[in-house]
Each structure stands twice: as structure tokens, then as C-alpha cells.
Amino acid sequence: MGEEMNNKQVILNNYVKASVKESDMSLRTSKIQLKIPSGCDGAVLVKNLYLSCDPYMLSRMKKLEGHYVASYTPDSPITGYGVSKVLDSSHPNFKTGELVWGGTGWEEYSLIKDPSLLFKVQDKDLPLSYYTGILGMPGMTAYVGFFELCSPKKGETVYVSAASGAVGQLVGQFAKTAGCYVVGSAGSKEKVDLLKNKFGFDDAFNYKEEQDYNAALKRYFPDGIDIYFENVGGKMLEAVLNNMKLFGRVAVCGMISQYSLEQPEGVHNLSNLITKRVRMEGFIVSDHYHLYPKFLEMVVPLIKEGKITYVEDIAEGIESAPGALVGLFSGRNVGKQVVAVARE
């Protein structure tokens, strides 16, 4: 019998309709034995160190059928990506004391019955929290969406929306390593400064100060956009389609401006796909995790040589998790939103 501990958990009270508020979640303390119970072969028991706040979690808070991710269960702790330490294991691949990242619960300790979405932390010289971001799911998202879907060529023009976020800040930096000209948009002056001065974007603008996205894009891309890394959808996508170059590519990563709407906005100018021969392609990062080792080979040296940097927004304590998650949808986060639950 392992030690019995208090286990603070983030509970989804009930399905949400469109947007999410902090009061849709609550904190609950339950008890947990720090040992794999009998009958749980193949399970791993972990202590959660960092939890990742990711926009897709909003769709899991809704009652959706046939979606690519399953809905959460109301009155239960929600789940997501995190970085954790193995306390006990009945799985041959994981040993007590090891550090892992991947699918875990929003709680202090989790019994992970199916550890197939767990990866081992490879490189301990880098901040552990990076495995919720640049070295984890958002890093892979930027890599797959930009390199695999968009096949960037030197000298091409790249536009990134939600550009200072977990994914966007990396897309911009990857675009620079590929020799592209890159402009990003974000929702505050502080974020625009980061884009220009910290992440090396060639230019950046605050979309909240633009009345006319179309005119803004014409200003930053007088000759048009070769590659659009789509994070926001809606009116911004519409403006981008008007400004694409011939044979442009759109990696459709996310549409965060639409997630909280009861009725998504319409895009009225898809005929640009024809006249400009544009390719638009959606993707889900988890289809591409076989590329993770190749990705690490590329990105770890870039980080160590200081050629790529990563900004995180770390909220302290599991009590701050609901607010941190909700903040994504109003842009409260500056950089990758992480929740530090414990430091080893």
C-alpha cells in the first residue's frame, strides 16, 4: 500500500455551450494511494509537475459526438497534456523516477491507465516545462504545419496569426530559419513588441487596432502572402484569402476566434482558392508524432545555440489552472500558457 495523499483536481461542472468561464470548473480534493491498484496492468502512476493550457480543450468541454477528441465527463477531472514524474509503474516502458510528458489529468497525481500518449523526457538540460510547449505538442504543431504542410522556400512571405502564442512564436522563428519573410499578428502592444524584438519576426501588428484586416495585410504584404499559418479563422481568414499569392498554401491549424461563438462566421471568398490556385490543408498534430525524434534533432540544437527562444507564461499552483485556461480565449497569456503544479 502506497502513501495516501490529498489530490487536488480540476473538475468540469457541466458541458459548456459556446464559451467557457472559470465558474464552469471547480477545485475538488480527493484521496489517492500512491501505488498502482491491483488489476491495473500496464498503468502508470504519476505526480504532475506542469499542466499545459491548450485551446482544443474547449471543444472537449462541449458535448460533441463523432469529434476527433472525446468530450470530457462532467463532474470528473479534465485531462490534457502535462509533464509528470513516474511514482509507480506496471508498464514495461516506464520506470519509477522517470520524467514523462503527454496525456495526464488536471490534478496533482494521476493514475494513467493507458500510457500510449506518454513520451519520455529526453533532454534534462532544458527547462522541464518546455515539454508542454516547444518540446511538446505545440512545438510539433508548428513544425508539422509549417514544414510538412507548407513546404516553405527561401524568400517566400509568411503570415502567422495568434503569433505570440505557444505555436505561433515558433512558426515565426522556424520561418526565419527557412529564409522566409515573416509577419505576425497578436492582440496587444506587448505581444507585438515580443514578435519584433524577441522572436525576430520581420514585422508585426496588433490586429485589435486594425479596422480593416484586408488593408492591414496589403500594407504588410504588398505583393501577397505565400504561406499563411492559420490559428484564428473567421474574418482574418477571409482577409488573408484576398491577399494570397498564386500557388499559396494555408496550413489550417486552428480557428480560435470561432471556438466561443454559437454560430461560426461565414467565409465568403473561397473562390480565391481557384483564381489563385491556393491549397488549404487542415491537420491534427497527433497524426504526426512519428516525426517527434526528427523534430527534436532539429530543435534541440537550435535552442541550445540560442537560435530559437521560447516565452512561457507560467501560472503557479493548480488553483490557478481554470483561470489560466479561460485566459487563452481572451488572449491573457503572453506566450505558452503553463500551470506549475509542483517542481519535481
Place this chain on the structure above:
Amino acid sequence: MGEEMNNKQVILNNYVKASVKESDMSLRTSKIQLKIPSGCDGAVLVKNLYLSCDPYMLSRMKKLEGHYVASYTPDSPITGYGVSKVLDSSHPNFKTGELVWGGTGWEEYSLIKDPSLLFKVQDKDLPLSYYTGILGMPGMTAYVGFFELCSPKKGETVYVSAASGAVGQLVGQFAKTAGCYVVGSAGSKEKVDLLKNKFGFDDAFNYKEEQDYNAALKRYFPDGIDIYFENVGGKMLEAVLNNMKLFGRVAVCGMISQYSLEQPEGVHNLSNLITKRVRMEGFIVSDHYHLYPKFLEMVVPLIKEGKITYVEDIAEGIESAPGALVGLFSGRNVGKQVVAVARE
């Protein structure tokens, strides 16, 4: 000096705003010398035999800037694809008496100053009018959009809209040669019968009799659509996106339901591209004409062996051309709309 002849021409009276009516065009008779005038090196003088009615011509009737095709000039004859006989040539590639297809005027005789969009008629065993359709631009469109953009695999499900038209009837037949399951939609019972009984579609429906496109598609594709050959846009595209399978492909060929609208409809569910990992790609056939010899190699034997058939709707005389063109936008044509101006 060649013979001077009367030359009946179809004139665009003025730019159109959204939709086109017969009265936007008029017939005019001018005079032409059947000889290349001096100072026209590299030109070809032709007698037009068949003219092709194509939906893209409507956009050329509008005053558009920076479009992929130039607007027509009001008070001048319009131009388009056709099959013609060379009467005189100052171009080394073309000789008097040869048959050609490609860009020509909507008139009885045309002086083609830039014959770079002319192809020679290769195979005279097949109906000459086929070079406006199956052996010409629409044939190449079906070929490129289906095979090059969609990479069909045996057993995949294919949906084609405007399926009985110049392009659609071929997409369906190509899909069958590729071992796919194919369903088409068209705007009348007669067209639906053609799809099922003449072109060998596995199933077909009259979209005008469906209140709910989404429900109709669910009926014909209970497991979803792998490949959509998009000819119509708007609400149909929206319904299709709800019914795509994972990793589906959409070849965006045309959006004819939108061409006559002042305000195009909005598509509200593009987030399906992400959740279903769908690729949507627009194309213009003329970017792919280098594949024409490869295309002929495939299609000519299929026609001669009776494995592919082609339905044309031939209007007689240049006087019928404006009505034939306008008819495309209400679905008056059954099969490829051609105008026979002269028979050799």
C-alpha cells in the same frame, strides 16, 4: 488580297454586374479579308467551326482587375475556346488547311494574333466538336482535378456536383476507371438518368429536389466522402464539408452557384478541415497543359474502346451562341454546351 467576307460576331454590349442575360450580347456583322494583313507576323487566320460555352466566360464579362483572366472589351466580340480551320497563317507551326483548337473569337472568322493558346487537332477519327469538351479544356480539367489533385485510390468514395456537365460527366467516368464509388448531383430528372444509365455513376440525385443537402449526402455517403470534385460552391460545399471523411480531398474546380450572385454565400464550417484533416485545393487547367499529351494517351483509347462516353448539347449557328452561353447558369445545357458555327 483574300476574299472579303461577312463576319457575324457576338458582341458584349457592356460589362455585366452579377448575372448575364442574352440581351447583354448582340450579333453584329462586320467584314473580314480572308488573308493575314501585312504587319501581322506570327498570326493565324481561321474559320471557326465549333465554339465552346464555358462558365468562366461570365467573369470575363465583368470589370475585374487583377483577375486570372482579362475582362472582355465592351463593344467588341468576345473570345473563348473553339475548334477552327486554318485559312491562312504567318506562323511557322500552323499551315493552311490544318485543324486547331484553343483560344479564338466568337465570330465566323478570326484573326488570331497570338496563337500560343492553339493546339493541333491530333485525332480526326473522333468528332471534331470533342475538342471543345472531352478532348479539350474541360477534359483536361476533369483529368487534372481528379487525378493530379485528388490522387484517387481504389474503393474511395467520390462526389461530383454539376455532374452531368462538360467536366462532371468525365470526372464520374474517370472515378469509375479508378475503381472508386461515385455519386453525382445534377439539376433535373433527365440529367440524373444520364448519370446513372449512361455515365455509369453508382448513384445520383437531383439537388433541386433536396431540402437539406446535408441529409442527402448522408443518405448517399453513410460513411462519408473521400473525394469531392467541387463545381458549385456555396451551400453545397458547406454540406460536403460536414460529410467528408478523415484525410479527404476537395479539388476546387469551380463555384458556379456563386458566379451570378452580388454577394457570395458564406461557408461557416471550415473547421471541418482541421478536425477531418481535409485538403482543399484550387486549380486552373491552363497551368497544366503540359500534361495534354499524357492525357490524350489515356483518354483516346478509352473513347475508342467505348469505355468512356461523352454527351454534348449542340446549338446550331452563331446566332444561338448568346442563349447557349446564358443557359449554362440555369442548367439548360444537357452535357457539354457547344455552338456549331460551321461544319468544315
